[in-house]
Amino acid sequence: MKLRMTESLRDRVKAMADQQDVSVNKFLVKAVENYLQWKERTPPPTRVVRRPVAAAVAESPSEDLLPPPAGGVYVACPCGSGKKYRFCHGGKAK
Incomplete structure (x- = not known):
């Protein structure tokens, strides 16, 4: 799968991946996993009627x-x- 991202975002992701000594793909997979875990724990916002x-x-x-x-x-x-x-x-x- 190809992801489109701006150059500045690509540079930030690469810097963060290098900082953790992992590849960019592995870093992005871990970021998505963390987001999905957070999303499951967070209750949906309540609607005001x-x-x-x-x-x-x-x-x-x-x-x-x-x-x-x-x-x-x-x-x-x-x-x-x-x-x-x-x-x-x-x-x-x-």
Whole structure:
């Protein structure tokens, strides 16, 4: 099998193989083996499932329409959800 690699990478691989006193092919085989062993030990990354915004608005603590806060629609919602008023209870007014 022929591998394509840039000259700088080829030089780095050759230097590392010479440092360990092995051939370039043996060095690359060992590197791939080490990678595959690491890959088997490492669990896959967990995926974060995001809820749609509409579902988040429907699940807000208080379902009645709250009056806009004194600072306008760009401040935190008074229901305590931590969202901006316009994305929480202010969105239901439309």
